[in-house]
Amino acid sequence: MTQLGGLFFITILSLPYLILIWHIPQAHLPSWSEAQPVLLKTLWQAFLSATGSLFFGAWGALGLLKISGKRREIFKFIFMLPNFLPSIFVVLSVLNFFQPFPYGVAGIVIVHVLINVGLVAFILSDSFENQLGGVVELAMIEGASRFQILLQGVLPMLKRDLFLCFITVFSLCFSSFAIPLILGGPSASTFEILIYQKIKIMAQWSEALSLSALQSLVLIGLTLFIRQNRPIIDYKWRDFSALGSKTGFLIPLFISALLLTGPLLGLPAGVRQIQNLPVLWDMFSDQILGSLVVGIGSGLLCLGMLIFLALFYPSLRIRKILVSYVAPSTALVGFSLLLMPEIENVFFKIILGFGLIIFPLIYRLRWYSVLDALAPQVEMGALLGAGPFLIFSKILYPQCFKIACRLAGLCAFWATGDFAISSIVADRDISVALVIQGLIGSYRIESASVLIWPMLLCGGLCYLFFIGLGYVGSQKSVS
C-alpha cells in the first residue's frame, strides 16, 4: 500500500515529463560541448548563492528566535517578501542601492542571496523550534556560550536540515532565469536559458527535456550526501533566548526593506498613471478574486499532496527519490499542460502546474525531515498492528498538520505571484500578477509598482488563511 501510494505520487509529479515524452517523436541529446560550459557556470553561481543564503539565512533564523508569539509569524511573512517580488523590481531596488553594481557572477550571487535569505530564515527557524528539543536550555544551564551551543549543539543536530536548505536554495538558483541574465553582464548564460533557447528558438523539445533531466541528475548527485540520521520532533515550548541574535534579526529585515524600495519609489508616479487607466479598475475585482483562487487552490493542492504522503507514508527509498526530484522547467510544464485539452478550466491548469513545480521544493525544504523525524513512531505503530489510517490519524496528523499548513501557506503565497505558468496557460489576465506583467510589457512599469501592493495583500491573505487552518486543525486534533 505504502509503496503503491509512493509510486502513484511519483507518477503524478512526473506527469509533465511523461506527457512530453509521449508527444515528442524522437529523442535527441544536446551536445556536451554546448552544455558543459553553461553547466559549470550555473553550478558555480548556484553554489555560491546557496552558501551565502544559508549563512545569512541561518543568522536570520537566530534573529527570529529573539521574537516570540504572533510577532514571529508576522516577521516570518515580512522576511519572505523578497522571494515574492517580480525580478525587475528586485533588480531596480538593488541597482539603486549598489552604485556601481558589480555585474557578473558577484552581482548574481548578491541578488540571489538577498532573495533567499528570508526563505532560509523562515525554514530554519522552524527547525530550531521543533528539532532541537531541550538541548539549548540544558547547554545554557551548563554554562555553555552561544558560540559553543551553535558549534557543538545546533550544528551537529541540524546539519541535515541545513544541507536540505542548501540543496533547495541551490536548486532555486540553478534554475534561476531572469536574474542571471540581467545581472550577469554581457556573457551571462545559465542552464535554464539554454533550455529556454532549445524550446523557443530551436524547437528542440527532446534536447530541452534531456537538459531538464540533467538538472535532476545534479540534484540526485547532491542528495547522495544527505546523512541518514533520524531527526527528532518536539513541540514543547523551549527557551531559545541564549541562541537569539539581534543582528541576525536585522539582516533579513533590512533586506526586505531594501527590496521593497523598488516598488515603493515608483508609487507616486504609478498612482498618477493608473488614474488614466479606468479599464484597469473595471476588471480589478475579477483579478483579485483570480489571484486568491490561484493562491488558495495551489495551497490546498499542496496541502493535499503533503497529507497524501503522510497518509501513505512511503518507504525511505521513495522518500529519497522524492527529495532529489526536480520538476521540469516552467516552460516545459506550461506546454505540457497545453497538451491536456481535457482540462478546460485555466485555473485548474495553473493550480496543477504550479503544484507540480513547487511541491518538490516544498517537500525538500521541510516535509522530508518531518516525515523522517516521525519514522520511529510510525514503525512502532505498524509493529503494534495499527493500519495506515490509524497511524495517520493518531500519530502523523496531530504532529504534522500545522507544519503542512504552514508549507501550504508558503505555496499559496508564491502562487499568487506566479506569472510564469499563468502566462503560458491563461488566455487572459486572470490574476493581479499577470496584469503586472502586462503593464511592465507596455511601458507602464510605474502602474505595475502600484499593483505590487494588492498582490502582496492577496499573498498575505492566502498565507494567513493556511496558518489559521493549521491552528484550527491542530486544535481539533488536541481536543
Next chain:
Amino acid sequence: MKKLIAIVLTLFAVALFYYSQKTPQSSHELVVYSYSSFASPWGAGPEIVKDFEAENNVKVSLVDAGDARTILQRIELEKHKSKADVVVGLDHLILNEALKITNWKNIKAPGINYSKDFPEKKIAFDKFVPFDWAPMTFIYREGEIPPPRTLEELGAINYQKSLVIYDPRMSTPGFLFADWIVRALGADKAKSYFSSIKDNILTITPSWSTGYGLFQKKQARLAFSYVTSAVYHWVHDKDLKYRAAEFRDPVPYHIEFAGVLSDCHNCSGAEEFVKFLLRPEIQRKIMMMNFMYPVLDGIKADTAFAKLPKLKVIELMIGPDKEVVFNAWNSLIQ
C-alpha cells in the same frame, strides 16, 4: 476562526465553479490568438473586437496566447485541435516557421494602399497580412546623453555602461539588434563589433519589457526599442525628453502580421477580421494604442507619430539566417 475558514473554502469552491462555466464554441464564434500587449485590456485588441462584434454580429474570443513564438508553439502543440481561427501578431522573423508548422489560408485582401515608408510593400503577402510596423533604434532622454548616429559611434567611450539590449535568443527586439549588426557589418566583423561594444552594454535582459523598464527607471541611458516608443512618453507621460536616435545607417524594423489558419472553424469571419484590421479607423486605433506605425498611408498625418525622425530601413528582412546571427552573438557572451 473555524467559521472564517469555512466561508473562505466555500467562496473558493464557488469561484472555481463560476470560472469553470464555459460556453461551448459555436460555429459563429471567432477565436483570435494574439500576443499579450495587443490582447491586454489597455491594448488595441479589446476595442477592435468590440467594433468587429458590433458590425458583424459575431462573438469574438480574444485569447492572450503569449508572445509571437509562444503562439506558434501553442498552435504546433494543439495541432488540429486548435480552436484558433485567426492569429494576430506573427512577426516577419517567424513567417517561414509559421508556414512550416501549419497550413494557412490564402487571404484575398483588397489592394492595400501602403504607407510610403512601409518597407515590404513590394511583397505580395497572400497568407499573412501586415497590420502594423515600426523601425527600431535607440531611445534616449534629451540632455542625458548625446544620441548615437552610427553603429561606430555606439562603440564610443562616452557610452560606457549606457546601453540596454536584449538576449536575441529570447526577445524579438534582441534578435533584431543582433541581426542588424550582422547585416550591416557581415558575420565576421559583427563578432569583433560585439566584442568592441561589450564595455558599453550595461546589461542584456531576457525581454524588451525588463530592459525598457530599467531604462525608464534611469538605470540605463540608451534602450534599443521601437522608434515609436518615444510617442508613448510624449502622449501618456507628457515627457518630451524621450527621443529616438536618428541613425544615419539603415536600421532594422519590426512588422506584425495576421493570418487565418486552414483548420479555421469560422473561416469567413476570420478573413473578415483580418481585412477589418486594415480599415483606416482601426489602423488609427492600432497606432494610438499599440504605439506602432500603421501600414496604411495617410493615417499618421497630424499626429505625434508624424514628428518622429524618418529613419532609413534595411531592405528585406524576412527570413534571416538565425544560425549566423547566433554564432556572431556567441562572441559577445563567451
